[in-house]
Amino acid sequence: MSQTSDISTSPSNPLHGDAGHGGDHHVHDPHVAHHFDSMGQQVDAGKLGMWVFLATEILMFGGLFCAYAVYRGNHPEVFAYAHHYLDTSLGALNTVILIASSLTMAWAVRCSQLGKQRALLICLVLTLLGGFGFLCVKTIEYNHKAHTGKWIGSANMYHPKYVADKRDEKGKLKAPQEKNEANDAKGSGEAPVGGGVTTPAASTDGPDRSAIAAPAAGPAGVSASILDEDHAKAAHAAGHTMTYEDLPKAEQERVHIFFQIYYLMTGLHSFHVILGMFLIFWLVVRAAKPGDRKWIVPLFPAAMGLFLVYVGIVTHSTGVMISGVVIAGLLGLYALWRVRGGAGESDQAGDFGPTYFAPVDIVGLYWHLVDLIWIFLFPLLYLIH
């Protein structure tokens, strides 16, 4: 607590009060911007800004957690069923990877505060590797779901397959009564005739589509009334032994809503991981000696290229694999060319030290927030009882 009072009193410090703008400490320390009185004040302002940003991040994820809570409250059985298709051990592995990378990040902050240049670099690279590890595991998970019919597209209204139908059905989607008509007709064993639906393909699809359209658009609870009760009972009776492929179409699409929430939450989270990795790479470059930066700079895009190769191998996608090889190869050659070109004469230290470590600190806060969000996502998505 002592440093808090020190920081808050420093602007009124007589040394600074007299110096004013253009004081000689600006010459001594290029890291303090001219509109700040002291490093303490600058660090404090930066941290405050970062915390406000983190609060907005939490609020943004709060919207997704809200969607999760409402849908789970209305359809606990769908969640209990669908989470069996998530691999708990892979989720736990990712949790451990993220926690470990949080540890190395916190250690990197410590190293930068103490001016340990080499240890700082090692910690940052380890954190970066943690990010890659997380994405590698995530790729395996996403790929497995994509190959078992649980990917985002196939049951999604915005999938190209549905675009033509959607145009036909516009009137139908606007009027909810007709959805019920269609459902009643199906319940009584007759094909729906009204509702402006004339093509046979559309009439068989109709009731099922209305079942997914409802929870996505209106209050999620609406779907409970529309769902065919016999289907619901069949699913309940069968319990978890029923495989996804054997489910009635309406149930499959309800399960899809779980997966869409899953993809939105984990996808947004993975996006944050990728963003954090770029920021950490920026730190790696700045923490390195200026003479080393010329070969470090192409390293990260090259690593991204290798990651693309990995994604290509996992998803059996030759295009992704080739683009990864091209990126990694070109950047590797570029790095070699640059290293050969100029001798590293500069032996200065990296940018960070005891007097200047705010970037490490603030990127660290971001990385820990990513970890925090995963700490909540993991039990909520993977560990439903």
Next chain:
Amino acid sequence: MSQSSEHHDTAGHEGFHPHVVSPRVLLTVFGILLVLTMLTVAVTKIDLGKLNVWIALIIAVAKAGVVGLYFMHLRYDRPFHGIILVVSLMFVALFIGIALMDSDAYQPNLQGKPAASEAMP
């Protein structure tokens, strides 16, 4: 933490004594997080009905608290940063809580099919 002030003599740094977290604390926190992760996986295997969700959430909050206090330096930081975090969480709780209350309030209207079709204008 006075060692940082001894490393430099430039002006503009007096009053700037950042807290350095010791390796012992960092490793302890890491251990606690690993144990809690194992615990939250293990507790899923026991059937406690509705309690399962709450236990999972309590463990997650405990993990988040440890990460926030030590990895994110909240324990040694200005209290205001912690207040920002807690207030944002309170707004999320308000948002989710009221959305759930709203969703629950509509449930009686949605129980049976006939009632539902009447409820929908």
